[in-house]
Amino acid sequence: MSSLTGSESVLAEADADPLTDRLLAHPRPAVIWGGVAALLLLVEAGALAEVSLRLLADLVGALPGVGDAASVAALADAAGGVPTLLSRETIPNQGYWNGSAYVGTFLGLQPAWAWLIRVALVYAYAFACLLWVYVGFEWYRTHYRVADWTPRDDTVDRLRGHRWGLFGLAVVFMFVTMAVFAPALGPTTVDQNLANPYSHQISYWTGSEVATSPVGDANLGSRSQGNAQTNVGPWSYDDFGRFHPFGTLPSGKDLFTFIAAGSRISLVIGLLSVGLSAGVATVFALLSAYYKGRVDDGLILLSDSVMGMPQLLLLIMLSVVLAGTWIGNLYSGAFVLALIFAGTGWPYMWRSLRGPALQVSEQEWVDAARSFGQTPGTIMRKHMLPYITGYLLIYGSMTLGGAIIAIAGLSFLGLGVDPPTPEWGRAVNAGQEYVTTASWHISLIPGALITLVVTGFNAMGDGIRDAIDPESDSAEGEAGGRGGGA
Amino acid sequence: MSRSDAPAGDGAAPDGTDGTDADGAQRDPLVEVRNLKKYYEDDGFLTGDPVKAVDGVSFDIRKGETLGLVGESGCGKTTLGRTILGLESATDGEVVSDGREVARLSGKQLREWQRDAQMVFQDPEASLNDRMTVGEIIREPLDAHEQGTKAERKERVFELIDLVGLNEEHYYRYPHQFSGGQRQRIGIARALALEPEFMVLDEPVSALDVSVQARVINLLEDLQDELGLTYLFIAHDLSVVRHIADRVAVMYLGDIVELGDTEAVYNDPAHPYTVSLLSAIPGSHTGTDRDRVTLRGTPPSPRDPPQGCRFATRCPARVRPAAFADLPETAWDGIDALDTVLRERASLEDGLTDRLRRSLGLAADANDIDEVVADLFGWHPGEQSPQEGEGPLTSEARAAVEDAVRFARRGEDEEAAAVLREAFGSVCNRERPEAHVVDGDGRTSACVRHTDEYDSPAAAIDERYARRDD
Known part of the structure; x- marks a missing residue:
């Protein structure tokens, strides 16, 4: 059975080629894909340059005594002058009726129609980007990948058939698009x-x-x-x-402008805090699972101490203490909020990840890697991390929903992001005395949106979990996210 | 370390790999294990006795041979293999290979040992990382030791894939897509990647179908011939070991009881445990006209192994005190069973309530022990003293049993077991037997019956089975 001659060892050289060779051998799909990429980039190039330059300007300005913020800002302004397809200048909706026709609106349409066209175009563009990414993955899979099957294929296929997860994905997609294109989406600025x-x-x-x-x-x-x-x-x-x-x-x-701008700050705080706490939680979970014993005990002690701190009091205290310092002013106080959320939130995520990590660390392939002298860092990265990234995504997306609620709750209480920077919770607060009147929309619309977005993130988490592990039960109590907040 | 020259495709086998010959004694030891111990301590505040998974074993693994390691589940075979490789840190004793003491290696020498010694794991479903392609899995040891350029490593992986009988297109597949036998081939290829001299095969075929087992075994034998490998082959399947091993070590409860050339051990087992174990192979206890020797009960807990000979509690050839020489076999069966019950009760009563009740003089299970004795010996200790000649025991024997039962009724099971052992025990229960050389090829067996004082184990077993038949 076993052919041990070795003489017939004909290396499958074609298979062993690097990706570039495979691309050159069959360039058509890659060229089409690249062309679409260039097109998508081109229509938004000016905005992209402006946003990145402005971020740089903010950063330079925020860090005390570094560089010349003014010149970077001027550069950003110049980039902003480059016409882009989805800007309010290209499709203006702010105009006026001069008695016979609309002046200054897109094609002389009513402001409502002009605005609607712009919004539809923005979402169409975002959807095209999403489609472009997905088609890229599919084409890579069919044309360029050497492996005809990978475990991730099944995950993608299962997610594709998961309706609740797709609903969540759609909601999250709408929300993220709103946050990214906030300036273009508002009827005014x-x-x-x-x-x-x-x-x-x-x-x-x-x-x-x-x-x-x-x-x-x-x-x-x-x-x-x-x-x-x-x-x-x-x-x-x-x-x-x-x-x-x-x-x-x-x-x-204008409430819509307020909400669009507010979605940006919610998303930034959410992503930043969840990203930071997920990073800390992952590293700690891997360490405690691999080394166990003392390291694990130490981390339990540390996380218990952090969990024992009253989060709300800490938040109030730190926002007072840090008010007026450079870090407290960063992004209207949102940065500090994200740091506090991350600093107090990682133990919950660490606890959720530690179990799966411990399970993986007991697997025989970890022993096998140790037996041939693989380094601990590589073992954790290659043999343990891939098995907890699923959990990371699930807990991350659910915690993100919780973070959005928490930020809104803080703003509702008058804490958190400094006014006048828009924040959804503040709109809910502003409208609470009008809920039963003709102005019901002030509280209800942002409130409903918060609920929808958080549900969307949770649904996406559910979908990812079911896609990663088909045998898992949806009724897993731990994965509740950090709801409630303040 | 003399690294074998060509890794693959080169049929020139180093000398002395031609099977089970008598010149084995002249081969140099590749790995020397000396008085190796591995205890597992419980962590926590109330630490009890440690689990003595491996309790002082010594043997050599010779260059180019296959040493089979057999024993019941839980006897410490796997732990022994892992400790030899350094995957577990030894509690005591040493493993020496080529002048290097494995447990104390660090830095460059440790890397060398990790290259020279590899392991193939029992469960091919669990020992391969599902998220990596076969190519990545086999290449990983090469990457970890940074051998050669990237292209060279890749070429080497293709060689290995070919060597273990897989196809080149399998390089980019994932372990999911393979059967158990193929997965084990992947595991073997990974172990071979660094051109080791020594491989620990931890039940490499026990998770596979019988038809696949044979192919994997053949592959392992071919590889050994071709690459001059030394194997430590761990298994509980005795027929597989007989097929592949040059020498075989029989392990019982953390101890090696017999070690010798495979054919000699299988044809004429010296140690009573080996006799019982071989007798348990279905349809294969030929060679002697003896009845099947049954192993009673389960091995004692490795947390509290018997003093003296580990096997004394179940041994069919245990030395008996001269005073009770005329007790019938059924009586000995009963006494052994009672001893087991007392030992189990002693190890169980760790519960707080039990301890409290005992200190208050409330033995909870006084009736239980009476029932046991009634079942075993046909007389109820709680009732009036029995008639002479009732049950299998003689009057002295019954007095001793009654002594023990008295303690047991008060809940002092440990003392009861001690009393029982005092009366019916022998040298087997007191001293740990040394390994005696039992034949010309240096076979060793750890049993007191190999001294001149006593009959040989085989003779003792024969005699007892003959008595039973009468």
């Missing part, structure tokens, strides 16, 4: 409508002529305060001809 309303002017049709007014004054005339006279509800125009998809806040500011 944060700067014009929310932050500096008196530095901007708008033109409007008074009924007989076109007049101009500061945005701040217009806002005063478009307040939603519960009675039929002072209320601008969802999907309606105010007296100044401005379109409000979600209505206005009690202050007369």
Whole structure:
């Protein structure tokens, strides 16, 4: 049976080629894919450059005594001047009725239609990007990958048939798109409508002529305060001809713009805090599973101490202590919030990961690797980490939902992100006395969105779990995320 | 270390790999195991006795041979193999190979030992990482030791895949896609990657179908011939060991009881345990006209092994005190059974409530022990003193049993067992037997019956079975 001659060892050289050779041998799919990539990039190149430069400018400005923030910001402004397909300049929705036609809107359409077209285009673009990634994976699988099957294929196939998970994925996709394209999605801008309303002017049709007014004054005339006279509800125009998809806040500011900008800060805090705590939790889980004994005991002690600290009190105390310092001002205090969430949240995730990690560390292939002298670091990375990344994704996505709730809860209490930076919880808070009145939309819309997004993250976590481990039961109590928060 | 020249394809086998010959004694030892002990301590505050998985074994593994290691499940074979490789740290004793003491190696020498000694694991389902391709799995030892360039490593992996009888296109497959036998071939290829001299095969075929077992065994034999490997072959399947091993070591409860050339051991087992074990092979106890020697009960707990000979509690040839020479076999069966019961009761009563009740003088299970004695000897100790001649015991024997039972009824099982052993025990229960050389080829067997004082184990077993038949 066993052919031990060795003489007939004909190496399958074609199989052994590196990826570049396989690409050259069959370039068509790769070229098409690359072309689509270039196209997708091209229409948004200006925005991309602007965003990255502005991030750099923020960073340079935040770190004391480093570099010249002003010049980077100027560069960013220049990049912002490059026309992009999805910008508000290309498809403007802010215009006015001059008695016979709309002035300044896209193709002279009503502001509502112009806005809708832009939103639809933004989502179409985001969906095209998603499709591009997926097609890339499929083409790699069929045309370039040497292995005809990998365990990950089954995972993807199972996720594709998991409706609840796909629903979660869709919700998360919508949310992330909203956060990424927040400036383009709002019917107006944060700067014009929310932050500096008196530095901007708008033109409007008074009924007989076109007049101009500061945005701040217009806002005063478009307040939603519960009675039929002072209320601008969802999907309606105010007296100044401005379109409000979600209505206005009690202050007369646009709710949709507020929510779009707020989604960005929620996502950033969520990703940052979950990313940090997941990183810490993973490293600690691997260490305690591999070394066990004293290391494990020490980490249990540490995590118990952290879990014993009152999170809310710590939050209040630190936000007072750090207020006014450079780190406290970073991103309107959001950065510190994320750090505190990560610092107090990792033990929960570590506890959830430690069990699976311990299980993997008992597997024989770990022993096998030790027997031929593999280093502990590589054993943890290659032989243990792949088996807990599934859990990491599940707990991560569920914790992310919890983090979003927690941030909203803090803002609701008047803590957390500094006003006037938009935050969903603050909108809920602002509208709470109008819930039973004509201005019900102020609390209800952001509240419903928070619920939807958190449900979406949890559903995505469920879907990933079922996709990774088909035998697992959905009724796993531990994976509850960090709901509630404050 | 003399590293064998060509890794594969080269049929030139180093000398002395031509099977079970008598010149084995002249071969140099590759691995010397001396008084090796591995105890597992419980962690926690209330530590009891450690589990003595391996309790002081000494033997040599000679260059180019296959040493079979057999024994019942839980006797410490796997632990012994893992400790020799350094996967477990030894509690005491040493493993020496080529002047290197394995347990104390570090740095460069440790890397060398990890290259020279490899292990093939029992369960091919569990010993391969499912998330890596076969190529990555086999290449990993080479990567870990940074041997050659990337291209050379890859070429070597293809050689190994070919060597163990897999196809080259399997390089990019995942372990999921293979049968058990193929997976074990992958495991063997991984173990061979670093061109080791010595391999510990931990029940490499016990998880496989019988038809596949034969092929894997043949593969292992071919590889040994070709590459001049030395095997420590751990198994509980005695016929597989007879097929592959040059010498065989029989292990019982952390101790090696017999060690010698395979054919000699199988044809004429010296140690009573080997006799019982071989007698348990279905349909294969030919050679003697003796009845099947049955092994009673299960091995004692390795946490509390018997003093003296480990096998004394179940031994069919245990030395008996002269005072009770005329007791019938059924009486001895009963006494052995009672001893087992007392030992088990003694090891069980660790519970807090039991201890409390005992200290209050409330023996919970006084009735139980009476029942046991009634079952075993046909008389109830709780009732009036029995008639002479009732049951299998003589009056002295019964007095001794009654002494023991008295303690047991008070819940002092340990003392009861001691009393019983005092009366019916012998040298087997007191002294740990030394290994005696029992034939011209240096076979050793650890049993007191190999001294001139006593009959040989085989003779004793024959005599007792003959008495039983009467």
